[in-house]
Amino acid sequence: MTDLFLLTAAQMRRIKPYFPLSHGIARVDDRRVISGIVFVIRNGLRWRDAPREYGPHKTIYNRFVRWSRLGVFNKIFAELARKAGKPARLMIDATHLKAHRTAASLLKKGLFLRRIGRTKGGLNSKLHAVCDGQGRPVIMLLSEGQMSDYKGAALIIDALPPARELLGDKGYDADWLRQALAERGIKACIPSRSNRKTPIEHDRVLYRQRHKIENMFGRLKDWRRIHTRYDRCAHTFMSAICIAATVIFWL
Incomplete structure (x- = not known):
């Protein structure tokens, strides 16, 4: 043993x-x-x-x-993350998870959606996540691979815990998102897109901390059934992600 x-x-x-x-x-x-x-x-x-x-x-x-x-594993992750307290800082990002050929059928069969989409990289899913200032995930959402970052943010913004600031990359530079964060008293630290006519300044020193959410994704992908999706059903794959996040960060 x-x-x-x-x-x-x-x-x-x-x-x-x-x-x-x-x-x-x-x-x-x-x-x-x-x-x-x-x-x-x-x-x-x-x-x-x-x-x-x-x-x-x-x-x-x-x-x-x-x-x-x-939904047992999802609940365990959510409850342990909640008991850690309210984070002062949040970070948001998303990553692609390649779907193995055993799970890569786009045809929907049964009651549950598969959350598998098609991008230039092939068939994959996308994991949207929000982590705290220590790089520990507090919210996770699984979607089709072609879903944009800010659309994923729209699905999880209501679940954001109170925080002082939120860090995100250029994919989250949207006026509606900045407004929604301001209404919640959260300062947005998000670089402006290159096509924005009037760039919005951000704290460049604070933005360097965003590597922690990238590190979090890297640690999740060290688990082989997370890095490559073998599960056909989205709820079983999401449970595997919650198990990995719980063991790595919350136990």
């Missing part, structure tokens, strides 16, 4: 309150199964290739899918 991942007892105590209640027969050991899910996502394995120390691979896979549909 030396090379395997295992959640500590302290980490389990933090996330256990958000687990669904067990009805009837007691569940298989939560610590072992959740650790197996983390191991598979981090190393980009097929579920059937999960080490036998974590138990039957079907148990691990079924728990991941069932709890993904219930």
Whole structure:
């Protein structure tokens, strides 16, 4: 077990309150199964290739899918991020996540959207994220790859926590976004686009801190099932992202 991942007892105590209640027969050991899910996502394995120390691979896979549909992993991420307190500084950005051929069908089947789009780089999804001043994600949104940055910002702006300032690149230089931030008492530190007739000044020294959200994306993409999307369903892929963000930044 030396090379395997295992959640500590302290980490389990933090996330256990958000687990669904067990009805009837007691569940298989939560610590072992959740650790197996983390191991598979981090190393980009097929579920059937999960080490036998974590138990039957079907148990691990079924728990991941069932709890993904219930939104359990999303809730754990959101609650742990909320308990960290109100950040003084926010950063916003987005990154592309390439869809593997096993998940890359654009044809919608079933109830849930796939959130896979087509760009010059092929079929991919886009992860929009807001992080705090330490580079820890607090809000995440999955969309089709062709969605622009400021359209993604429009979907998450109502969920922004109170903050003093928000850092973003030129992709977020839109008058409506600056106005929306001002109404919330948030100062925008966003460079002007090259085609803006009257450039808007920004704090260049403060803007250098924006590398922290880029570092955050890099750490998420170190997990192989995040860097390349294998999941056909958007809710399972988003659950994998939430699991990675929770383990890396909030546990």
